[in-house]
Amino acid sequence: MERHEDRFLLSAAADGELTGAEKSRLDAHVSVCAACRGELDALRALKAGVAALPRRAMPLSLPDVVAARLGAEPAPGRRWAAWLWEPAAWVPAGALAAAALWTLFAAPEPVEAEALPLEELMASHARCAVESIVPTGDLVAAEFSSRLQSRLEAPHARR
Amino acid sequence: MDRKERFVLLLREAGDKAYNFAFQLAGNDADARDLVQEAAVRAFENMARYDSARPFDTWMLTILRNVFLDWRRRARLRAAEPLDAGEGGLAEFLAGPDLDPAETALRGESAADVQRALAALPEHYRAAVVLSDMEGLRYEDIAEVLDVPVGTVRSRIHMGRRLLKKILAETRGGAYGTA
Ligand SMILES: [Zn+2]
Numbered sequence: 001m002e003r004h005e006d007r008f009l010l011s012a013a014a015d016g017e018l019t020g021a022e023k024s025r026l027d028a029h030v031s032v033c034a035a036c037r038g039e040l041d042a043l044r045a046l047k048a049g050v051a052a053l054p055r056r057a058m059p060l061s062l063p064d065v066v067a068a069r070l071g072a073e074p075a076p077g078r079r080w081a082a083w084l085w086e087p088a089a090w091v092p093a094g095a096l097a098a099a100a101l102w103t104l105f106a107a108p109e110p111v112e113a114e115a116l117p118l119e120e121l122m123a124s125h126a127r128c129a130v131e132s133i134v135p136t137g138d139l140v141a142a143e144f145s146s147r148l149q150s151r152l153e154a155p156h157a158r159r
Numbered sequence: 160m161d162r163k164e165r166f167v168l169l170l171r172e173a174g175d176k177a178y179n180f181a182f183q184l185a186g187n188d189a190d191a192r193d194l195v196q197e198a199a200v201r202a203f204e205n206m207a208r209y210d211s212a213r214p215f216d217t218w219m220l221t222i223l224r225n226v227f228l229d230w231r232r233r234a235r236l237r238a239a240e241p242l243d244a245g246e247g248g249l250a251e252f253l254a255g256p257d258l259d260p261a262e263t264a265l266r267g268e269s270a271a272d273v274q275r276a277l278a279a280l281p282e283h284y285r286a287a288v289v290l291s292d293m294e295g296l297r298y299e300d301i302a303e304v305l306d307v308p309v310g311t312v313r314s315r316i317h318m319g320r321r322l323l324k325k326i327l328a329e330t331r332g333g334a335y336g337t338a
Pocket of ligand 1: 029033035037
C-alpha cells in the first residue's frame, strides 16, 4: 500500500485505541511503510517520555483546607446544593428559583479591580512560578496568573 | 459519616490525579492548589449531579478543567494576555509534512526538556496529552473531561504529539544542530 494512512491513526495505535478494522489496516500499511513505522516508534517514545515525567502529588493538607471551606458559611450556592443533594425533599420550582436568587445575592461583594495592588500580586505570582519545576520564562509569558485572576474575577462574574 | 466526610474521602483518592492535572494546566503549584480547591468546592456543591456509575476522578477532572477555563477566559477578557493560538492558530505548521526524519525520536532528552515542551503546548493539546499519557485515561474518558467527541480527542492527541516533537527537535537543534 503506497498511500499513508490517516496519521491520527498512528497516535491512536500508540495508545491502543484503534478499532479492530483500523488496526488491521494500519498493521498492513506499517509492515510495508518505513516512514509510518518510524513515526509510530517516535510517537511511542514520546508517549513514554511524557508518561515518565515526575508527577505532582496533592499536598497532604489540601483536603483539610477544602473541608474547612465546605464547612464555612459563605460558599455561594450551598443552599442550592443542599436542595439538590436531598432528592427526598420535595422542592417546588419557585423555591428552586428563590434558592438560585439567594446564591446571587449572597455572593460576596466584588473587590474593585482598580483598588487591587496589581504590582504586588504580579510579583507574588512570579515568585510562585520560580519555585515550580517548570521552566518559567516562556510559561509565565504564555500562561495566565490564576492567582491574580481569582482576585479579578468577581467583577466579571457579576456582569 | 456525614456527606462532607464522605466527600473528603473521595477527594483524597482522586487528589493526586486532580492535582497533577491542575499543575500541568496552570504551570505552578500555587495556582494548582487554588484550582483543586475551587474545583473541589464546586464538585461538593454539585454532588447531586454526579453519576456514581462513573469514576469520581473523571468527574473531578472535568470540573477542574472547567474551573481552569473559566479563570482563563476572564483573565483573557481582562488583560488580553497572549494565550493559545487556538485550534486554527497552528494550522500552517500542522498542515506541513509530519514525517520529518530529523524529529522522529526522542534522543536522550531530559525530563526537564519534555516538561518544558509540554508546558509550551497550547492548552487544548496539552490537556489531551496529559490526560492520556500522565493520567492514563482512555479516549472515551478524555472526551468526557474535555467535553468533545472521541474523534476530536484523537486529533488533539496526535496534533499535540506532533507539536511536542517539533518543540523538542528545536530544543535539540540548539544543542546538537539540526540533523
Ligand atoms: Zn506510510
